[in-house]
Amino acid sequence: MIVVREHFTAKPGQASKLANLLKEAMKAVGNTKCRILTDVTGEFNTVVMVTDFDDFRTMEARMEEYGKNEVLREKMKGYTDLWITGGRQIYRVVS
DSSP, X not given: OXXXXXXXXXXXXXXXXXXXXXXXXXXXXXXXXEEEEEOSSSSTTEEEEEEEESSHHHXXXXXXXXXXXXXXXXXXTTGGGGEEEEEEEEEEOOO
């Protein structure tokens, strides 16, 4: 299994809006293997999206599909205005 962790530092006051936007966008494309997390402790204004994939091939196909999906593009319009920085980490589950 592959786990993709995308993390964002939202602009002050925008974390909930970003989290809800990501949640609705993933729901719109039927991604049920995705969780949206917000900080309880640690760095303020942190939003994390964790997605599970069966393998790299599935992950790559889904990423390509997302890039072509007009519904997703419309849902995500303006999301870059909600965060300051972020990144993506990809992990292989070993146990």
